[in-house]
Amino acid sequence: MKKCIIAVLSLSMLLAMTGCKKDETTKAADESTTTTAAESTEEVTEDTAEQSSEESAEASSEDTSASEAAAVMSYADYAAAELDAEVTIEAYVQAKQSWWDNTATVYLQDEDGAYFCYSMACSEEDYAKLTDGQKIRVHGFKSEWSGEVEIVDATFEIIDGTWTATPVDVTAELGTDGLVDKQNQLVSFTGMKVEASKDANGNDVAFLYKWDGSGKEGDDLYFNVSVNGQTYSFTVESYLCDKDSEVYKAVKELKIGDTVDMEGFLYWYEGANPHITKVTVK
Amino acid sequence: MKKFITTIRHMHFPTAKALSLILSVLFLLPCCLSLVSCHGAKNLNAFDVPDEFDTSRTYEITFWAKNDTNATQKNIYNKAVEDFQALYPNIHVNIRFYTDYGQIYNDVITNIATGTTPNICITYPDHIATYMTGDNVVVPLDSLMKDKKYGLGGSEVRFDSPSSDELIPQYIEECRIGNDHFALPFMRSTEACYVNKDYVEKLGFTLPEVLTWDFVWEVSEAATKKNADGTYAINGQKTMIPFIYKSSDNMMIQMLAQKNADYSTPAGDVLIFNDTTRELLDEISTHAATGAFSTFKISSYPANFLNAGQCIFAIDSTAGATWMGSHAPNIDISEDKLVDFETVVYPVPQFDPDDPKMISQGPSICLFNKEDSGEVLASWLFASYLLSNDVQLSYCQTEGYVPVTSKARESEAYLDYLSQKSETDALHYRVKIEACELLINNTEYTFVTPVFNGSASLRNAAGDLIENVTKSSRRKQTIDDEYYEKLYSDMRTLYRLDQIESKTTGNIKDLGKMPKTAVILLVSLCVSWVLIGAYVVYRTIRKKKA
Numbered sequence: 001m002k003k004c005i006i007a008v009l010s011l012s013m014l015l016a017m018t019g020c021k022k023d024e025t026t027k028a029a030d031e032s033t034t035t036t037a038a039e040s041t042e043e044v045t046e047d048t049a050e051q052s053s054e055e056s057a058e059a060s061s062e063d064t065s066a067s068e069a070a071a072v073m074s075y076a077d078y079a080a081a082e083l084d085a086e087v088t089i090e091a092y093v094q095a096k097q098s099w100w101d102n103t104a105t106v107y108l109q110d111e112d113g114a115y116f117c118y119s120m121a122c123s124e125e126d127y128a129k130l131t132d133g134q135k136i137r138v139h140g141f142k143s144e145w146s147g148e149v150e151i152v153d154a155t156f157e158i159i160d161g162t163w164t165a166t167p168v169d170v171t172a173e174l175g176t177d178g179l180v181d182k183q184n185q186l187v188s189f190t191g192m193k194v195e196a197s198k199d200a201n202g203n204d205v206a207f208l209y210k211w212d213g214s215g216k217e218g219d220d221l222y223f224n225v226s227v228n229g230q231t232y233s234f235t236v237e238s239y240l241c242d243k244d245s246e247v248y249k250a251v252k253e254l255k256i257g258d259t260v261d262m263e264g265f266l267y268w269y270e271g272a273n274p275h276i277t278k279v280t281v282k
Numbered sequence: 283m284k285k286f287i288t289t290i291r292h293m294h295f296p297t298a299k300a301l302s303l304i305l306s307v308l309f310l311l312p313c314c315l316s317l318v319s320c321h322g323a324k325n326l327n328a329f330d331v332p333d334e335f336d337t338s339r340t341y342e343i344t345f346w347a348k349n350d351t352n353a354t355q356k357n358i359y360n361k362a363v364e365d366f367q368a369l370y371p372n373i374h375v376n377i378r379f380y381t382d383y384g385q386i387y388n389d390v391i392t393n394i395a396t397g398t399t400p401n402i403c404i405t406y407p408d409h410i411a412t413y414m415t416g417d418n419v420v421v422p423l424d425s426l427m428k429d430k431k432y433g434l435g436g437s438e439v440r441f442d443s444p445s446s447d448e449l450i451p452q453y454i455e456e457c458r459i460g461n462d463h464f465a466l467p468f469m470r471s472t473e474a475c476y477v478n479k480d481y482v483e484k485l486g487f488t489l490p491e492v493l494t495w496d497f498v499w500e501v502s503e504a505a506t507k508k509n510a511d512g513t514y515a516i517n518g519q520k521t522m523i524p525f526i527y528k529s530s531d532n533m534m535i536q537m538l539a540q541k542n543a544d545y546s547t548p549a550g551d552v553l554i555f556n557d558t559t560r561e562l563l564d565e566i567s568t569h570a571a572t573g574a575f576s577t578f579k580i581s582s583y584p585a586n587f588l589n590a591g592q593c594i595f596a597i598d599s600t601a602g603a604t605w606m607g608s609h610a611p612n613i614d615i616s617e618d619k620l621v622d623f624e625t626v627v628y629p630v631p632q633f634d635p636d637d638p639k640m641i642s643q644g645p646s647i648c649l650f651n652k653e654d655s656g657e658v659l660a661s662w663l664f665a666s667y668l669l670s671n672d673v674q675l676s677y678c679q680t681e682g683y684v685p686v687t688s689k690a691r692e693s694e695a696y697l698d699y700l701s702q703k704s705e706t707d708a709l710h711y712r713v714k715i716e717a718c719e720l721l722i723n724n725t726e727y728t729f730v731t732p733v734f735n736g737s738a739s740l741r742n743a744a745g746d747l748i749e750n751v752t753k754s755s756r757r758k759q760t761i762d763d764e765y766y767e768k769l770y771s772d773m774r775t776l777y778r779l780d781q782i783e784s785k786t787t788g789n790i791k792d793l794g795k796m797p798k799t800a801v802i803l804l805v806s807l808c809v810s811w812v813l814i815g816a817y818v819v820y821r822t823i824r825k826k827k828a
């Protein structure tokens with residue numbers, strides 16, 4: 001009898017210890033408010049991520065049926081659609097800007113025009129599948145933020161097909177009303193001259209970390225370039241091209257007066273604000 | 283092992299009992315330790331103010347600062363460090379700059395886990411409440427503030443420190459969490475409504491003494507009238523969003539406060555999902571549907587629309603005043619888009635002009651505990667240096683901030699600064715100074731929301747309610763009972779408000795079926811006790827028979 005009781009008690013102890021082990025599926029419920037701040041916050045982050053992931057997955061599956069049901073718009077239809085309209089488009093991934101908290105921001109393009117999908121529901125696994133040129137179908141709402149026309153609150157599915165855009169030279173269109181028609185497209189600029197920017201201390205420099213020079217390594221780079229007597233502000237967006245990218249390093253090496261050719265996406269912020277992905281000093 | 287147990291059984295009883303006890307302890311101790319370790323985190327001892335500050339030692343402290351993408355603010359921080367180090371050569375301050383409170387929060391949380399928090403950081407009280415869920419992570423400042431030698435106005439302090447009495451009472455009170463103060467206010471701001479007076483009058487209205495929500499909605503609706511060609515009658519442009527709010531969370535919080543409606547309690551009760559919230563959202567959605575209202579998240583910076591003549595009421599922080607108006611020192615749109623108009627600065631709209639209420643916000647300073655109390659004292663000296671007139675006066679002039687001490691506010695230099703309003707001089711930009719005066723004149727009407735672990739999430743949810751309703755209205759989606767039920771439910775889940783509610787109300791959420799391991803554990807415990815009982819009964823019966 002004693003042996004039996006000892007065996008049962010030992011088993012209970014072992015189970016108690018096992019039960020104490022962190023279980024991913026029950027962690028949130030198991031841990032109480034007495035955990036440390038770090039633990040609490042990690043839980044929040046992880047759980048929100050898990051939840052978002054589930055929601056994204058649900059949204060994706062819901063969207064599959066929705067996007068199948070909704071008619072796919074041509075670029076012309078999309079361009080003509082009112083802001084806040086529900087839209088469904090098919091296009092090819094040209095660049096991935098960022099993934100965070102189960103949302104992805106990407107540049108898309110087809111033969112007729114380009115799209116910017118901001119914070120689109122996307123699991124990390126799906127984000128990995130969004131390789132350059134991959135065709136996807138996106139369902140969301142047309143929106144505009146500071147002049148940038150984008151698709152928000154979107155979901156997507158990967159479909160068959162690949163295509164990569166060739167940059168269109170829009171140097172001659174800088175400063176013209178027609179440039180906006182090429183918004184979000186992969187474009188190029190040729191023969192532009194690097195102009196001085198004023199840093200935080202009023203010195204002339206070739207580029208700034210952040211728009212006013214208040215940033216640091218790893219932040220967006222801003223630099224001025226001119227053509228035909230007009231100066232424009234271009235950006236290396238640090239999510240799109242981080243500090244280890246070739247373009248980030250190249251812009252840091254620019255000198256005032258350099259003549260450069262560039263490629264990038266025609267982003268818009270209160271006017272054209274190209275997000276440069278490639279710089280070549282002539 | 284079997285042999286070992288058999289040997290014990292044949293021992294003399296007292297010896298065997300003692301050995302058995304030792305073995306039991308040896309067996310149970312690791313079990314207990316392993317159980318404890320499941321929940322354990324390294325805790326620091328509570329901080330005690332040292333009697334003396336050891337000037338023979340060198341202290342290296344880190345300060346995580348926040349600047350508003352503003353190079354001047356960075357320079358002021360750097361100068362403060364230089365000046366402070368000149369006074370205390372044995373304290374070296376390393377600054378790390380952030381432009382986002384959220385990033386500081388994330389980094390602090392990460393570093394609490396690894397015991398590598400900074401010594402000092404700029405933060406919001408909402409965030410401190412989360413930092414504080416670890417034992418002795420954040421230093422309570424009451425004993426430091428009162429310390430006769432090193433406290434505020436202390437005898438051994440090497441700079442002109444303000445005394446405790448010279449802190450603006452409302453602002454230091456905002457830093458109280460529970461019974462203690464866990465932060466020092468650094469700068470304070472509120473929100474202002476920057477108004478295009480020309481457009482208001484062009485629409486046939488006269489600006490009232492106190493801006494009300496009814497007035498703002500009425501004018502905004504009037505401004506949505508279009509010409510036959512699709513342009514807006516008021517500005518002749520294709521774009522006009524008459525009313526844009528930068529911070530939708532503040533909008534909801536202030537509206538609820540002005541209505542004396544529930545939001546939360548200091549104990550952490552989440553009360554926002556009430557009928558008044560629904561009424562407010564209904565009103566907001568009506569104006570979002572007509573295009574009279576939008577938010578920063580949906581449309582962009584209110585200042586850009588205001589300065590382009592595409593907005594009439596732009597609500598943003600007083601700390602954003604340098605971006606507001608035709609002559610603003612900071613402009614984010616091209617010159618050809620600028621429209622000339624008169625900018626008037628108002629407090630946020632009110633429901634009851636006789637009982638105004640407006641949010642108090644702005645950066646605070648908190649200290650993190652360390653094993654070396656001397657290091658904490660060094661951190662405190664730098665933190666309190668940030669309250670000196672030199673730092674307060676230079677930093678507040680970078681934006682529409684106001685100093686947090688009466689010593690700075692009443693100083694000749696500050697009064698001189700306020701007196702020199704100008705449309706052309708960036709330092710004395712009229713709109714910025716009027717934004718400061720707005721706060722100074724209304725300090726008694728400011729409020730903050732209760733701080734608890736989860737209050738930051740609740741704030742986000744408050745903003746998201748407005749964002750979601752606004753987007754849905756613009757998209758012509760149906761907003762009815764079912765919509766609100768889902769919206770409230772989504773907010774509770776997304777921001778885990780249901781768990782905060784469970785903690786505070788005791789209404790524990792149904793967690794579903796018990797895990798298998800727990801069931802087995804409970805059953806085995808029950809079986810054990812039944813067997814023990816059975817054994818006791820068996821022994822008793824045997825004894826009686828014997």
